[in-house]
Amino acid sequence: MSQLYVSAEHVLQGGYHHATLRRLQEPNTTIEPHNIMYPVFLLEDDNAKQEVASMPNVYRYGINELIPVLKDLVAKGLKSILIFGIIETLPKDPTGSHADSAQNPVIRALPRLRAELPSLLLACDVCLCPYTSHGHCGLLTDSGAIDHAASVKRIAEVALAYALAGAQIVAPSDMMDNRIKAIKEALVSVKLQNQVSLLSYSCKFASSMYGPFRDTMKSSPMSGDRKCYQLPPGAAALAARAAARDVAEGADFLMVKPGLPYLDIVRQTKDQFPNHPLFIYQVSGEYAMISRSGESEDVSTMLMEVLTCMRRAGADCIITYFAPLVLSMISANK
Numbered sequence: 001m002s003q004l005y006v007s008a009e010h011v012l013q014g015g016y017h018h019a020t021l022r023r024l025q026e027p028n029t030t031i032e033p034h035n036i037m038y039p040v041f042l043l044e045d046d047n048a049k050q051e052v053a054s055m056p057n058v059y060r061y062g063i064n065e066l067i068p069v070l071k072d073l074v075a076k077g078l079k080s081i082l083i084f085g086i087i088e089t090l091p092k093d094p095t096g097s098h099a100d101s102a103q104n105p106v107i108r109a110l111p112r113l114r115a116e117l118p119s120l121l122l123a124c125d126v127c128l129c130p131y132t133s134h135g136h137c138g139l140l141t142d143s144g145a146i147d148h149a150a151s152v153k154r155i156a157e158v159a160l161a162y163a164l165a166g167a168q169i170v171a172p173s174d175m176m177d178n179r180i181k182a183i184k185e186a187l188v189s190v191k192l193q194n195q196v197s198l199l200s201y202s203c204k205f206a207s208s209m210y211g212p213f214r215d216t217m218k219s220s221p222m223s224g225d226r227k228c229y230q231l232p233p234g235a236a237a238l239a240a241r242a243a244a245r246d247v248a249e250g251a252d253f254l255m256v257k258p259g260l261p262y263l264d265i266v267r268q269t270k271d272q273f274p275n276h277p278l279f280i281y282q283v284s285g286e287y288a289m290i291s292r293s294g295e296s297e298d299v300s301t302m303l304m305e306v307l308t309c310m311r312r313a314g315a316d317c318i319i320t321y322f323a324p325l326v327l328s329m330i331s332a333n334k
């Protein structure tokens with residue numbers, strides 16, 4: 001007859017029978033305000049406020065509407081935002097002229113944000129797709145291929161314009177080869193390299209999970225797709241090479257995007273570059289999925305689990321549309 005037996009050396013449960021012990025068993029997974037960055041959509045019309053149909057509780061704001069919202073969030077602990085500009089009446093053209101024109105909503109808003117929210121860290125997404133008539137993230141040759149040299153030059157100009165207007169982080173999301181070096185050199189040329197950081201969207205995959213964002217930004221390509229510059233979803237080796245290249249070119253921070261299906265890439269990148277803070281972007285499709293997953297309490301519980309797992313995988317900062325909810329959950333747990 002087999003004996004019911006407890007093997008003393010195989011007992012794990014002795015180590016996590018209490019909530020405080022369970023926290024000790026989850027090192028480096030706490031979610032504090034500095035671990036969260038909030039993406040915001042900034043409209044050209046300063047007084048506008050528009051709902052985003054595909055993303056519950058997400059709005060696009062003109063600067064006059066955005067500032068009070070951010071003041072409220074800063075009072076609740078918000079530390080950093082990632083700004084996306086949207087143009088509606090300004091024309092789009094092949095070179096994305098309004099990405100860095102004086103009328104660009106981001107260029108106009110940065111000085112006000114710096115003055116009115118001095119503690120808030122301001123990151124700007126740098127890409128051409130919201131401003132180009134063809135909707136691609138770079139510039140095109142006459143035959144419609146990506147013009148590599150022209151794209152990198154233009155992306156660096158736009159990044160420099162945001163830096164000069166007051167951005168503290170520039171975050172190129174275009175995935176053009178060599179843009180990190182070009183941007184770093186542009187920052188050096190105006191002596192801003194020690195005041196503006198470079199957050200590379202180093203490992204950005206050609207994902208189906210950007211749909212709600214593209215609706216919001218009206219930034220889908222008019223023809224073709226982004227598979228020639230964003231990484232194939234299965235390509236872990238290309239992600240490693242892209243991270244290595246961007247570190248060599250001077251990136252201060254790296255990013256993996258999307259988040260949840262790519263946690264292996266997060267771990268791979270963190271192990272590859274343990275000395276570079278790593279960002280993860282929980283993208284609009286992930287937001288839509290979790291938002292619709294159940295009652296609000298279930299959403300909060302699921303969200304915290306996902307964020308904890310992102311931290312466990314090696315992410316230092318999570319870019320999330322859920323930032324307001326996360327801040328209220330953190331303060332409720334104090």
Ligand SMILES: NCC(=O)CCC(=O)O
Pocket residue numbers: 125127173209210211212213214282283284285
């Ligand atoms: N360059 C920024 C994005 O592409 C964001 C995608 C998303 O939130 O779905």
Ligand SMILES: [Zn+2]
Pocket residue numbers: 127128129130136137173174
């Ligand atoms: Zn783009």
Ligand SMILES: [Zn+2]
Pocket residue numbers: 127173
């Ligand atoms: Zn993008």
